[in-house]
Amino acid sequence: MTDSKSDIAPALSARGAATPWWYVPTLYFAEGLPYILINSVSVLLYKRLGVDNARIALWTSWLYLPWVLKMFWSPYVDMFFTKRKWAVYSQFAMACALFLAAAVLPGKNFFFPSLLFLGVGAFISATHDVAVDGFYMLALTPERQAFFTGVRSAFYRLAMITGSGLLVVAAGSLEIATGNSPLSWAAVLAGCAAVFLLLFVWHRIILPSPETAERPSAEGRFSEIFNSYFSQKGVIGLVLFILFYRFAEAMLMKLAQPFLVDPRLAGGMGLTTSQVGIAYGTVGVACLVAGGLAGGWLISRYGLKKTLWPLALAMNLPDVFYVYMAYSRPPASSVFALVALEQFGAGLGFSAFTVCLMYACGEKYKTSHFAISTGIMAAGMMLPGMISGKIQQLAGYPLFFIIVCAAALPGMLTIFLLPASVAEKPAA
Numbered sequence: 001m002t003d004s005k006s007d008i009a010p011a012l013s014a015r016g017a018a019t020p021w022w023y024v025p026t027l028y029f030a031e032g033l034p035y036i037l038i039n040s041v042s043v044l045l046y047k048r049l050g051v052d053n054a055r056i057a058l059w060t061s062w063l064y065l066p067w068v069l070k071m072f073w074s075p076y077v078d079m080f081f082t083k084r085k086w087a088v089y090s091q092f093a094m095a096c097a098l099f100l101a102a103a104v105l106p107g108k109n110f111f112f113p114s115l116l117f118l119g120v121g122a123f124i125s126a127t128h129d130v131a132v133d134g135f136y137m138l139a140l141t142p143e144r145q146a147f148f149t150g151v152r153s154a155f156y157r158l159a160m161i162t163g164s165g166l167l168v169v170a171a172g173s174l175e176i177a178t179g180n181s182p183l184s185w186a187a188v189l190a191g192c193a194a195v196f197l198l199l200f201v202w203h204r205i206i207l208p209s210p211e212t213a214e215r216p217s218a219e220g221r222f223s224e225i226f227n228s229y230f231s232q233k234g235v236i237g238l239v240l241f242i243l244f245y246r247f248a249e250a251m252l253m254k255l256a257q258p259f260l261v262d263p264r265l266a267g268g269m270g271l272t273t274s275q276v277g278i279a280y281g282t283v284g285v286a287c288l289v290a291g292g293l294a295g296g297w298l299i300s301r302y303g304l305k306k307t308l309w310p311l312a313l314a315m316n317l318p319d320v321f322y323v324y325m326a327y328s329r330p331p332a333s334s335v336f337a338l339v340a341l342e343q344f345g346a347g348l349g350f351s352a353f354t355v356c357l358m359y360a361c362g363e364k365y366k367t368s369h370f371a372i373s374t375g376i377m378a379a380g381m382m383l384p385g386m387i388s389g390k391i392q393q394l395a396g397y398p399l400f401f402i403i404v405c406a407a408a409l410p411g412m413l414t415i416f417l418l419p420a421s422v423a424e425k426p427a428a
Contacts, residue, residue, distance in 0.1 A: 018206050020140055020148055027087065027132050028152040030199045032159030034094055034125040037192060038063050038118050040164050041281075044257045048171075048181045048273055051111060057254040057389025059115055064382035066119075066126035071368070071375040074130040083138060084210075086131035088203050090124050095196035097121035102189035106182045138210045161285045167192070168277030175273055225368045237417030238360055242373055243380040245353055245415075248316060248408035249346060250381040251388040252401075256280065259322070259397055260335065267397040269325060269335055279336045284343040291347020298348075299355050304422075308352050308415060315349020316408035318342040323405065326398040353377075359422045 042063065046056045077086055101117035104110050140148060167188050174184035232238070260276050262268020271279065291314075298307050321338040324330075330338075357377070361369035384407070392400040 018208065020144055022206050023203060024136070024140075024148045024152055025155040026199060026202060027136070028155040029159045029162075030091055030094075030196070030203075031125075031129055031132050032156035033163050033192065033195070034098075034121055034128075036160045036163035037098075037167075037189075038122050038125065040253070040257075041168060042118055043254060044168060044261065044273070044276060045171075045185050046111070047258045047261055048175070048185065049105070049110065052389075052393070053255060053258050054389035054393045055111070056258065057392075058386045059111075061254065061382045061385035063115075063119060063122045064378045064385070066122040067129075067378040068375050068382060070126040070130060071371045073127070074371060077127065077130045077134065082209070083131045083135040084207050087128060087135050088200060088207065090128040090131060091196050091200040091203060093124045094121055094128070095193045095200060097124060098189050098193035098196065102186040102193060105186040105189065110182065135207075135210075139208050157285070157289050161282055164281030164285055165277050166282070168281045169274045172272055172274030172277055226372070228362055228364065229369050229372050232360070232362065232419070233421070234417075234419030237414070238419055238422065239376060241356070241411075241414040241418050242376045244411040245312070246350075246377070246380055247384050247411045248319060248404050249349075250384040251391075251404050251407055252319060252322065253381075254385045254388045255392050255397075255400065256322070256339075259326070260339075262397075264329060267326065269329070269332070271332060271335065275332060279332075279339050280343075283336060284339050287340045287344040288347040288350075291344040291349075292351045293347075294344075295348040295351025296355075299351065304352065304355055304359065308356070311348045311352035312412055312415060314345045315352075316345075316405075316412065318345040319401065319405045319408060322401040323398065326401050356418065356422050360419070 039060070042060050043056055046060065047053075077083065097117050097120045101114045101121070104113040104117070107113070136148075136152070170191075171184050171188045174187055175181050178184055229235070257276055257280055258268070260269045260271045260280060261273065262270070264270040295307075295311050295314075298311070318338075318341055321342050325335060325338060357370060357373040360373060388400075391403060395403065
């Protein structure tokens with residue numbers, strides 16, 4: 001069955017359910033929104049509520065942990081219930097977690113209770129990712145999976161722009177209108193909880209039920225999957241590359257928004273919450289996506305072997321923009337442009353990194369191998385993020401960003417350790 005105009009209207013697909021146009025966009029919007037809220041927007045939230053950089057960086061980095069560990073419990077999503085139920089009811093659970101986080105923000109001792117609820121939300125979100133990706137492969141024919149790949153990616157990116165851009169701008173506007181930052185951010189989180197309640201109701205009604213009552217046993221394959229991954233030739237070099245390639249980026253990500261919002265007397269750029277939402281969360285994310293698309297095209301055109309080093313340099317060299325901003329304190333218009341360029345470079349470099357992970361997957365267990373690689377990647381983002389806040393407090397912003405630039409060197413050097421089957425793959 002080919003995609004046609006009938007896909008845009010309520011109709012029955014080849015599998016006896018509503019057309020994917022009704023649920024693929026909303027499923028992947030629901031996948032992207034909590035990830036960006038928990039791992040990125042939470043940094044700015046706590047900064048605006050007066051938490052110091054060291055505590056923000058240390059404790060919000062722990063929120064990556066579920067994405068590190070999800071490869072260990074993902075087989076059990078196959079063994080119990082259906083992926084439809086996991087996807088739908090994890091959205092209801094996410095609504096509860098966000099509502100509870102919102103409820104404690106206006107309180108005096110808000111930090112650890114809100115962090116706990118965001119941590120619960122992180123585990124829910126990681127599980128939701130597994131369920132949605134599995135449901136996508138079950139509910140859609142192979143032809144439709146290929147057709148809707150761009151749609152799912154677009155709505156995931158739209159969720160990122162919504163979370164780090166529009167919601168941050170909304171929080172900033174509420175801060176100005178009410179003069180109450182805790183209440184403003186609580187309202188934003190409560191609004192997100194309401195969105196997930198609507199998504200829960202929508203998907204409970206509209207999602208098809210493509211799975212049978214049979215449950216595949218994951219236990220027999222569990223050790224085989226891990227053994228096949230870690231017995232690959234050159235796996236030590238591969239793991240070191242995954243852990244260190246984004247080391248500097250992980251440090252920068254944790255302190256970029258606090259730097260932009262900190263007052264100039266404290267060494268920051270003194271932007272408002274809304275300005276940060278536009279610069280980093282809207283324009284920045286759009287440039288990140290554009291960089292990813294450009295990087296993907298370059299790799300497909302010239303091959304990874306020719307493009308890996310240039311794209312890695314494109315990711316790390318723009319870190320010097322933050323050194324420049326920390327020393328010269330340019331006006332806001334220049335900050336917007338420099339953040340956009342840095343994010344475009346990050347998109348270029350991340351595209352090369354993603355292709356490396358895909359090329360490193362064995363033929364038999366591609367999906368599971370990719371999940372293992374992304375789990376290692378999450379650990380590589382979590383650990384440098386934890387120490388970045390303390391380093392910044394001890395060194396100050398200018399020296400901290402110089403350290404970030406220096407931290408890019410080990411990651412660049414691990415390119416030499418990549419297995420030849422990954423690093424030397426030619427253009428398709």
